[in-house]
Amino acid sequence: MTAQLAQKLRASWQRLLAALACLLVLPGALTSCALLGGGDTLHVLAGSEVKDLEPILDDMARETGVTIEFEYVGTLDGTEMLLNTPDNEWDAIWFPSNRYLSLFPEGANAVEASESIMRSPVVLGVRQDVAKRLGWSDDSQPSWGDVVDAVDRGDLTYGMTSPISSNSGFTTLVQLATAISGTGTVLEPGDVEQVIPDLKKFAAGQQLASGSSGWLVEKYLEDPQAVDGIFNYESVLRGVKVDNKPLHIVHPSDGVITSDYPLALLKGADDATREKYDKVVEYLLSADVQQRISEQTNRYTSYTPEGQSPAAVYELPFPNQLGTVQDLLAGWLSEAKKPSNMVFAIDTSGSMSGGDRMAELRQALDVLSGPDSEAGSSASFLRLQSRETITYLEFSHEIKSELTVTIPEDDAGRQAKLDEIHSHTNHFQPYGGTAMYDAVRRAYEDMNYSNSDQLNSIVLFTDGENIDGMQDRDFTNWYESFIEDHPEAKNVPVFTVHFGDSNREELESLSQLTGGKTFDGTGDSLATAFREIRGYL
Incomplete structure (x- = not known):
């Protein structure tokens, strides 16, 4: 038998x-x-x-x-x-x-x-026309250094998941750093500082960010011409077609890391x-x-x-010290990655006075600016990083307060700004109605679109249905007109958080219209939803 x-x-x-x-x-x-x-x-x-x-x-x-x-x-x-x-x-x-x-x-x-x-290894998938333009083929695969050079010349743009939330982005960063360190062996803490200049060049090509591998592919397929390719699992990329043509799979000649x-x-x-x-x-x-x-x-x-079977490509060694990985992630976030420019539209209407809703909101906002976590922990990477800009747009039936802060690069200045944010958000008080579309419109109108070296996004938090100001059809008409006059705004997604008595269908419709995503904050912890969102910003 x-x-x-x-x-x-x-x-x-x-x-x-x-x-x-x-x-x-x-x-x-x-x-x-x-x-x-x-x-x-x-x-x-x-x-x-x-x-x-x-x-x-x-x-x-x-x-x-x-x-x-x-x-x-x-x-x-x-x-x-x-x-x-x-x-x-x-x-x-x-x-x-x-x-x-x-x-x-x-x-x-x-x-x-x-x-x-x-x-499945984590690799790069590019459109066939991009591979032809760059001279990349199965018989002539580029090295990681060649990939960085292509980005630096302006010949390659890409999408990648966040290394702090998704394994595909984390693995991409580790294998890139290991290969370009030039040591031919495992990445060591002392190597991280040496690779930061090349990581900066590489980061300049990122035009699409995501907190998950699946959503990255979905966004790419919505507009495959927006970027030249994406880093993801080879197994995922082999299922992607653009104009009925499979992606060209790039196995960098100096190695990959297989999950x-x-x-x-x-x-x-x-x-x-x-x-x-x-x-x-x-x-x-x-x-x-x-x-x-x-x-x-x-x-x-x-x-x-x-x-x-997998292409005959060298399997790169994974770092053998925790400090190496922590230094690499910290260097990526604070020095290399394109800084995020975020608007958090926060509903503090009267319904937020019920139960522990304000306490939950403050705990969730602390994900970004609260007391410092243990250095090197994943929670510490979720906090606002140097060079990032964030606007807190507090609203009910009207805009109640607005604070915009850019995080300095020095530790003392950074902490002072985080303290300022913490103090500001702790003074939020619940009262008034709910005009969420007016708040999102304000976020779009106030955003600076002139800086291409940043990743723009809007996060909408509300615990109730829209009852004041613009209605959904009004906003849709306004949005379509606005992006005609401001094409850059089309690349600014609205991420919405479903919480309390908010209308999930209404939030999902808004996210879909703007190319964002809806997160569920009705579970165990609203802070968990904010942690998940952070990977998309």
């Missing part, structure tokens, strides 16, 4: 036993019992990158009786959540990579077992949890499922035919 046949027979018996068990419970529980294959659940802290496996995991639940319940979070945030939560509620983690976790002394003791399920998507069982798991984990791993590594993963997600697996 083959292992595959044995697995199918075991799955059939498990389905039969689950069905018999369901017959013994109350009728009202039959539906959930049938859907969950017996009710066994594995709680997994994961990167959003594995969402595309959900159809396969649904079949797995039916066949094995084990359902995976995900909590999605960025790799850096998730790693620190894991390490800073003594009695966590997760059984396993599933990030694109556990390399960041391995840098922490306690990281090695966090995992009991780990299995790589699939693989290996390890499903890892956490320490302290009991026998029942370990058994569920083993069932999941056995299912995902079975030949037919590996084939399905490869065909449906474009990732490399044990099934991938030899002729379709």
Whole structure:
């Protein structure tokens, strides 16, 4: 009997036993019992990158009786959540990579077992016409230095996710810095300062920012001519076509870093949890499922035919010191990356006086300007960085206050500005109606579009429906007229936060009109939504 046949027979018996068990419970529980294959659940802290496996995991639940319940979070945030939560509620983690976790002394003791399920390097995808113009082909791939030079000449623009929130952006930054350091070995803390000048040249080409790999692709496909290409997982890029032509995939000749998507069982798991984990791993590594993963997600697996295996490119080493990664991220944010120019339109209407809404708002705003976090933590990277400009536009039925601050590069000046912001936002008081479209219009009209060396965005927070001033149709007509007169404004998205009694449909319509995205602040913490938004700014 083959292992595959044995697995199918075991799955059939498990389905039969689950069905018999369901017959013994109350009728009202039959539906959930049938859907969950017996009710066994594995709680997994994961990167959003594995969402595309959900159809396969649904079949797995039916066949094995084990359902995976995900909590999605960025790799850096998730790693620190894991390490800073003594009695966590997760059984396993599933990030694109556990390399960041391995840098922490306690990281090695966090995992009991780990299995790589699939693989994909992070690479650059460009339109075919761009590859031809630059002379890049499968037989003549550029180095990372060539990519930087193309950007510096003005011949290459790109989109990339934020290194502080998305693994694809984080990996892009690490492999770029490692390659251009010129040492031929692992990046060290002393190398970071040396690569900053080249990182500045590289950053100048970024025209599209995102907090997630999926949204980056969505934005790129809305207007593929807006940038020449995007950095993302090769598996994602292979599914992208522009004018019915696949992207040209650039594997820089001096190396890439491959994400290996390890499903890892956490320490302290009991026998029942370990058994569920083993069932999941056995299912995902079975030949037919590996084939399905490869065909449906474009990732490399044990099934991938030899002729379709990854290009023969050097695998760059990942830094082996936490300080190196922290210095690199800090240098990118404060010195290299294009500075952000943000307008936060904050609703402090009378409805905000209910419950703990103002307290939640202040806690959320502290993500940007609150008390300093531990140096090098992901939370510290979310705070406002030097060279960034932010405007707080407080509104109800009218504009109540406005403060614009540019963060200085020196530590003392930076802290003074953060204190000024903190004091200003702590004086917000709830009263009045809600005129959110008027506030967004004001944000667009006041924004400085003359500086191409910054990334512009608007964030709208409201806890209620629009009842004053412009209505949705009025705003749409105004917006379409405004971007005709100010074409640069078309590239300024409005990110909206759904909170309290706000109209989600109304917010999503506004985000869609302006090329933004709506975030849910109705969950456990409004601050969590603000943390997620930060990756898009």
